[in-house]
Amino acid sequence: MVKEIVRDLIFLGQKAETATKEDIPIARDLLDTLAAHRERCVGMAANMIGERKAIIAVAEGNALTAMLNPVIVKKSPRTYKALEGCLSISGEREAERHEWIEVKYRDINWNKEKRKIMGMEAEIVQHEMDHLEGKLI
Numbered sequence: 001m002v003k004e005i006v007r008d009l010i011f012l013g014q015k016a017e018t019a020t021k022e023d024i025p026i027a028r029d030l031l032d033t034l035a036a037h038r039e040r041c042v043g044m045a046a047n048m049i050g051e052r053k054a055i056i057a058v059a060e061g062n063a064l065t066a067m068l069n070p071v072i073v074k075k076s077p078r079t080y081k082a083l084e085g086c087l088s089i090s091g092e093r094e095a096e097r098h099e100w101i102e103v104k105y106r107d108i109n110w111n112k113e114k115r116k117i118m119g120m121e122a123e124i125v126q127h128e129m130d131h132l133e134g135k136l137i
């Protein structure tokens with residue numbers, strides 16, 4: 001179900017809790033909401049739809065991927081400065097991002113996944129994971 005986008009900075013500043021298997025419907029709503037905003041949004045965190053759970057959704061080309069409880073297990077030593085926008089906050093802000101990351105997470109079927117992600121997708125995952133920490137960029 002497509003949900004309303006949260007713009008309350010106090011709510012968005014709160015850390016997300018660990019997701020459980022029962023939270024899979026939230027991941028589905030997050031994918032639906034990302035799909036609805038796809039033309040100006042490439043990723044979303046669950047707190048942006050009012051759910052304080054560690055779930056993100058990321059666009060990888062035409063495919064939308066949900067990641068529950070994502071953890072970065074490895075990252076490139078090299079970083080770069082990115083200019084990022086956010087559907088919940090107006091304007092753009094600078095962030096330091098790793099060129100690639102290796103992430104482990106549960107997928108929408110609660111299967112364990114581990115992947116190396118590079119480039120734009122890696123930047124999106126890092127931005128959305130900041131949301132889970134209550135960090136706004």
Ligand SMILES: [Zn+2]
Nearest residue numbers: 085086087137
């Ligand atoms: Zn954002």
